[in-house]
Amino acid sequence: MSTKQDDELAQERLVDLAAEFYDQFAAGEVPHMDIPTRTKSNIVFDEDSNVWVYGDRTSTRTANSVRGARKLLKASYTIEFLVNQLEEDRSSTLRELYYLSESWDNEEAQFKSQDESNQLVEDLEIVSEVTREDFHMRPEESGATLMGPLELREQTRRGEREIHCQKDVGEGGYQIPNNPDTIDFLDHDIDFVLCVETGGMRDRLVENGFDDEYNCLVVHLKGQPARATRRITKRLHDELDLPVVVFTDGDPWSYRIYGSVAYGSIKSAHLSEYLATPEARFVGIQPEDIVEYDLPTDPLADSDINALESELEDPRFQRDYWTEQIELQLDLEKKAEQQALAARGLDFVTETYLPERLSSMGVL
Amino acid sequence: MSTKQDDELAQERLVDLAAEFYDQFAAGEVPHMDIPTRTKSNIVFDEDSNVWVYGDRTSTRTANSVRGARKLLKASYTIEFLVNQLEEDRSSTLRELYYLSESWDNEEAQFKSQDESNQLVEDLEIVSEVTREDFHMRPEESGATLMGPLELREQTRRGEREIHCQKDVGEGGYQIPNNPDTIDFLDHDIDFVLCVETGGMRDRLVENGFDDEYNCLVVHLKGQPARATRRITKRLHDELDLPVVVFTDGDPWSYRIYGSVAYGSIKSAHLSEYLATPEARFVGIQPEDIVEYDLPTDPLADSDINALESELEDPRFQRDYWTEQIELQLDLEKKAEQQALAARGLDFVTETYLPERLSSMGVL
Numbered sequence: 159m160s161t162k163q164d165d166e167l168a169q170e171r172l173v174d175l176a177a178e179f180y181d182q183f184a185a186g187e188v189p190h191m192d193i194p195t196r197t198k199s200n201i202v203f204d205e206d207s208n209v210w211v212y213g214d215r216t217s218t219r220t221a222n223s224v225r226g227a228r229k230l231l232k233a234s235y236t237i238e239f240l241v242n243q244l245e246e247d248r249s250s251t252l253r254e255l256y257y258l259s260e261s262w263d264n265e266e267a268q269f270k271s272q273d274e275s276n277q278l279v280e281d282l283e284i285v286s287e288v289t290r291e292d293f294h295m296r297p298e299e300s301g302a303t304l305m306g307p308l309e310l311r312e313q314t315r316r317g318e319r320e321i322h323c324q325k326d327v328g329e330g331g332y333q334i335p336n337n338p339d340t341i342d343f344l345d346h347d348i349d350f351v352l353c354v355e356t357g358g359m360r361d362r363l364v365e366n367g368f369d370d371e372y373n374c375l376v377v378h379l380k381g382q383p384a385r386a387t388r389r390i391t392k393r394l395h396d397e398l399d400l401p402v403v404v405f406t407d408g409d410p411w412s413y414r415i416y417g418s419v420a421y422g423s424i425k426s427a428h429l430s431e432y433l434a435t436p437e438a439r440f441v442g443i444q445p446e447d448i449v450e451y452d453l454p455t456d457p458l459a460d461s462d463i464n465a466l467e468s469e470l471e472d473p474r475f476q477r478d479y480w481t482e483q484i485e486l487q488l489d490l491e492k493k494a495e496q497q498a499l500a501a502r503g504l505d506f507v508t509e510t511y512l513p514e515r516l517s518s519m520g521v522l
Numbered sequence: 523m524s525t526k527q528d529d530e531l532a533q534e535r536l537v538d539l540a541a542e543f544y545d546q547f548a549a550g551e552v553p554h555m556d557i558p559t560r561t562k563s564n565i566v567f568d569e570d571s572n573v574w575v576y577g578d579r580t581s582t583r584t585a586n587s588v589r590g591a592r593k594l595l596k597a598s599y600t601i602e603f604l605v606n607q608l609e610e611d612r613s614s615t616l617r618e619l620y621y622l623s624e625s626w627d628n629e630e631a632q633f634k635s636q637d638e639s640n641q642l643v644e645d646l647e648i649v650s651e652v653t654r655e656d657f658h659m660r661p662e663e664s665g666a667t668l669m670g671p672l673e674l675r676e677q678t679r680r681g682e683r684e685i686h687c688q689k690d691v692g693e694g695g696y697q698i699p700n701n702p703d704t705i706d707f708l709d710h711d712i713d714f715v716l717c718v719e720t721g722g723m724r725d726r727l728v729e730n731g732f733d734d735e736y737n738c739l740v741v742h743l744k745g746q747p748a749r750a751t752r753r754i755t756k757r758l759h760d761e762l763d764l765p766v767v768v769f770t771d772g773d774p775w776s777y778r779i780y781g782s783v784a785y786g787s788i789k790s791a792h793l794s795e796y797l798a799t800p801e802a803r804f805v806g807i808q809p810e811d812i813v814e815y816d817l818p819t820d821p822l823a824d825s826d827i828n829a830l831e832s833e834l835e836d837p838r839f840q841r842d843y844w845t846e847q848i849e850l851q852l853d854l855e856k857k858a859e860q861q862a863l864a865a866r867g868l869d870f871v872t873e874t875y876l877p878e879r880l881s882s883m884g885v886l
Contacts, residue, residue: 249729251722254864260818261865299721299744303664303697312692315729319692326690328676328683329704333667333694336725340693357663358615361700365613365679380663454624500618501625 164292164339165244171286172237172244172293179230189230190220193281194428201427201473208437209422209430210474212284219281228266229278235259235267236278240293249294252276284428291337291385301334301386305364306375307347313340320344323375329364331378338390343398349373350521351394352512353438355381355406355415359496359507366508372522379406382415385426388433391419395435401521402435405512408443408453409493410465413475413484416440421474440479441515445487448494451511454501455492462493528656528703529608535650536601536608536657543594553594554584557645558792565791565837572801573786573794574838576648583645592630593642599623599631600642604657613658616640648792655701655749665698665750669728670739671711677704684708687739693728695742702754707762713737714885715758716876717802719745719770719779723860723871730872736886743770746779749790752797755783759799765885766799769876772807772817773857774829777839777848780804785838804843805879809851812858815875818865819856826857 179189194200194212202213221227239258243250250258256275259268269275283290308323312335323332335341352374354360360378363369369376377391395402404419406412417423420438422430448455458466466484469475475484487493499507516522543553558564558576566577585591603622607614614622620639623632633639647654672687676699687696699705716738718724724742727733733740741755759766768783770776781787784802786794812819822830830848833839839848851857863871880886 248868249725250864250868251725251861253722253859253861254726254868257818257859257862257864258868261867296722296725300667300694300725314693315731316688316734319690321690321692324680326683326685328685328697329678329699330664330697333692333697335693358617358660361613361615361660361664362618367679370680454621495617495621497615497617498621500614500621503625504612504614504618504622 165247165294168286168288168292169241169244171288172241172282175282175286176234176237179234188220188222190218190222191230191233191281191285192216192218193284196425196427198424198472201424203473204430207431209434210424210427211430212427231264231267232259232269232274232278233282235262235264236275236282240282240295243294247294249296251296251298252279253298255279255295280426287428289429289432291339291389296336297384297386299384300336301338301384301390302378302380303331303333303360304375304377304390305331305360306369307373308343308375309345311342311344313342324369329361331364331376334386334390336386338386338393341390341393343394346375346398347373348375348394348398348400350401350403350516351375351377351391352441353377353379353383353387353391353402353404353419354496355379355412356496359405362497362504362507366505368508368512371508375400379404379415379419383419385429385433388419388435391438392433392435395437402438403441403516403519403521404438405441405496406443407493407495408445408448408487409495410462410469410484412443413440413469413480414465417472417474439519439521441512441519441521443494443496443498445483445490447511448487448490448492451499451502453494453498455490455494455498458487458491458493463488529611529658532650532652532656533605533608535652536605536646539646539650540598540601543598552584552586554582554586555594555597555645555649556580556582557648560789560791562788562837565788567837568794571795573798574788574791575794576791595628595631596623596633596638596642597646599626599628600639600646604646604659607658611658613660615660615662616643617662619643619659644790651792653793653796655703655753660700661748661750663748664700665702665748665754666742666744667695667697667724668739668741668754669695669724670733671737672707672739673709675706675708677706688733693725695728695740698750698754700750702750702757705754705757707758710739710762711737712739712758712762712764714765714767714880715739715741715755716805717741717743717747717751717755717766717768717783718860719743719776720860723769726861726868726871730869732872732876735872739764743768743779743783747783749793749797752783752799755802756797756799759801766802767805767880767883767885768802769805769860770807771857771859772809772812772851773859774826774833774848776807777804777833777844778829781836781838803883803885805876805883807858807860807862809847809854811875811879812851812854812856815863815866817858817862819854819858819862822851822855822857827852
């Protein structure tokens with residue numbers, strides 16, 4: 159849970175950063191900030207946490223040019239804003255921060271573009287080791303929904319809410335809040351967590367009562383999952399010791415969705431330990447299912463082929479399983495959507511495909 | 523509410539359509555189906571319902587070519603599928619229908635692309651005058667969320683759920699189900715309905731307690747609103763007699779979002795009476811606000827200018843208000859996002875902008 163202590167820690171870390179600039183000034187140094195280089199070549203596998211994190215290479219933001227000095231000035235103003243925000247127990251979006259900077263008294267500190275303010279907040283996240291959520295920065299778009307035998311308590315600004323994610327919600331399910339660390343898990347009857355890419359398939363599973371019959375919690379990923387969705391998935395795995403499986407379309411973009419749940423993303427490798435669930439397993443659609451279940455397919459586009467080839471090079475996909483599947487798919491020259499299972503009837507996915515796959519994976 | 527009677531009516535209408543083909547055959551005619559022409563030039567304003575609907579021009583799908591005959595064959599198979607689906611009280615997505623056609627015994631009846639099956643279902647909607655929801659066809663993506671003093675009862679496959687959209691939900695709000703006609707409004711304390719384009723602004727209003735202070739129901743549109751979101755907005759207006767206002771960014775794409783809530787879309791003018799809320803009013807960001815509130819702006823791109831010019835020609839925007847605002851914006855050559863109000867502070871939108879605008883509109 160996001161507590162008063164978390165807020166105080168975040169404030170402290172931010173103030174420390176600003177103090178560092180001050181100390182550098184005082185010591186006669188040019189103020190600077192070291193930040194890990196954020197490229198594919200600088201992510202390394204961390205054996206302890208089992209996720210990909212940034213390596214040792216760093217870039218330096220320094221005030222030895224007007225441009226660099228302006229960056230550190232903006233960082234100082236942003237730190238002040240964030241510290242005040244935490245003090246007042248408020249929150250804001252990245253976009254609001256960008257616009258809000260127009261009201262700052264020093265014109266040099268104002269952001270010229272939203273990219274600039276987004277980038278700065280990410281830098282602060284990395285350097286302070288405090289997540290954006292703990293700065294009370296909200297994402298623009300919210301997480302998705304949960305449906306399954308889980309009872310939780312959410313700490314809202316209007317008091318606590320106790321919600322059972324089957325009995326107290328409509329067919330749309332429970333809407334994950336922007337910061338899922340405001341949730342406590344109270345009780346559950348979940349055997350495994352099933353993350354689903356598309357809304358159509360999520361609705362199919364709920365209509366067919368799959369969550370009820372198999373005691374599973376259906377997490378709708380809604381395409382590339384929001385941070386809130388990845389965070390709650392990780393917490394369900396870590397705190398409730400639940401297996402997590404990911405069910406997507408069978409194409410390279412969907413493997414990336416799986417990758418972002420399981421391994422974290424290159425852009426936010428500093429958050430892997432907070433967001434990634436390395437134990438999450440891929441339940442499909444896998445390229446071999448296209449053959450085995452004789453699914454309707456579409457031909458691979460050039461962009462699909464390029465994406466698959468780039469995945470073969472991606473450190474996160476360097477496992478025998480993925481090499482085999484991706485090479486098979488490049489041979490087949492085909493891809494399939496998860497809803498293609500409907501070619502075998504509307505119940506095929508819940509009566510045959512998932513039970514077979516989950517049994518062979520040892521989840522059922 | 524979607525009742526057994528609705529299902530029976532939908533079945534009846536569908537069977538009638540198939541029976542018509544049969545009768546045409548029996549009478550020695552070439553079977554055919556007449557469908558309103560769906561272009562901007564064939565939408566007319568209906569004075570009774572106050573919305574734009576299709577005019578008198580029709581196109582004919584006829585079996586006098588192999589291609590035409592195949593279309594009617596597909597229609598017959600689809601009708602059979604939908605009738606069975608209604609009988610079994612199941613539902614499916616448009617995408618599932620496309621894939622499912624692979625299992626049909628007549629290969630000529632199978633769809634060659636998803637566009638084809640989507641188009642056919644729309645045709646059936648128009649000709650039968652039954653909405654897709656009443657065929658139990660689910661959209662791929664769900665509606666958005668509600669937050670405010672509304673108590674409702676949702677009829678789910680697992681029984682009834684009574685939910686208060688402030689007291690029984692987390693900060694994410696109540697997730698609108700795919701078919702909001704399964705909802706009954708039980709009780710409320712709402713003075714007006716406020717539809718909001720972006721998640722960031724929706725969260726701002728909720729964080730600032732705007733729904734609570736002004737007794738308003740915040741409906742998140744999530745960009746171009748899903749049918750479920752437009753439908754529930756219309757029902758709130760019609761059944762609870764509530765004013766509806768729409769709060770979006772100040773650019774031509776956002777005026778289209780307003781337009782789709784208020785006037786319906788050209789592509790689905792047959793649904794205007796079901797989905798559109800002609801009494802919905804635009805609360806901003808209006809081009810004159812850019813001047814009046816001195817908002818941070820971006821320059822209009824060429825695509826923005828083209829879109830504004832096309833709106834000046836659009837029959838749905840032929841009102842003095844819109845002509846003035848659009849011409850002003852073309853003069854200013856600027857656009858502004860709703861979150862740009864944050865340049866005046868995080869509370870400006872709830873303490874100044876919305877109260878001022880809503881008062882001047884007579885809503886407050």
